[in-house]
Amino acid sequence: MSLYHESITMPTRKELLQRKRFLEKTKAKLERSLATSPAGRLSTSRKKMVPFSNEDARAIFAGYYLVMEDGSRVYLDKSRQKTIAALAQKEYDKKALLIVKKELRKLQAFLNYNEMPKLEDVFDQCLPEKQIFIVPAVRSDEVFRQDWLNQDYARKPIVENDHPFPTEKGDMVCSKTEAQQADYMFYHGYDYLYEKRLDLIDNGRPTWRYPDFTILDPVTREEVVFEHFGMVDDEGYQHSMFDKIRLYEENGYVIGQNFLFTFETAEHPFTMDQFIRILEARFPWKSR
16 A cells, blocks of 8 residues: 555646546437437336344345326336346436536536736736836735745755765765665756755754755645655664654654655666656656
């Protein structure tokens, strides 16, 4: 069983339009089927068995009937299998068509909403010489992103020679694995900060940790903590790792949602495939 929960994400406009086309084709197919279906509806009858006790009392299937609009009933014996199948299919098609029409209405309303001007875009529509005097109610996604990337944050104190590996973004990191992870995120458009201080509460007292990466979810504007546990074979390291996981969870961090991690042992070394799968499961729009 995976430690990672399936993340709930908003479908893209492309996916919504694909769903709409599928539903429209399904609607047309159901309507064609109903146009050629027989008159009436299918009904079944059940009869009660004579029970040996109250626990044994139950009903069993007895037969099929064709019910016409005037309420008349015609028994359908085994020789009328095609009629029975057609009437059963008709019942399904009518129910399915109602659901398809309802989903199409909701889907179209959602698509219409997505095409509306958004509050977040109003600031960008103002002239630059006016923007300098404006305090927007909500920053646009790009403004928020740039402010987040350029923030002045508390970093982990660096001890001499303990961050020897450079990254394409310009950070110096602790290991080759962290450098690989950082470079992948940099080239694939993941916004992250390295070793940003995370304030936490442990047994009622303030404390803090420095996660390897803090990644920005551009859709929800949520910060996602990412850790790489690289020495899981070591017993002392294991204790520190489990204590950190406990601390994160007690502070509301949920594995697979706002807390991700990779790990490695001598027997099971780290692979980029593992890292990429975890990222794409949490940020699926990046892989579309």
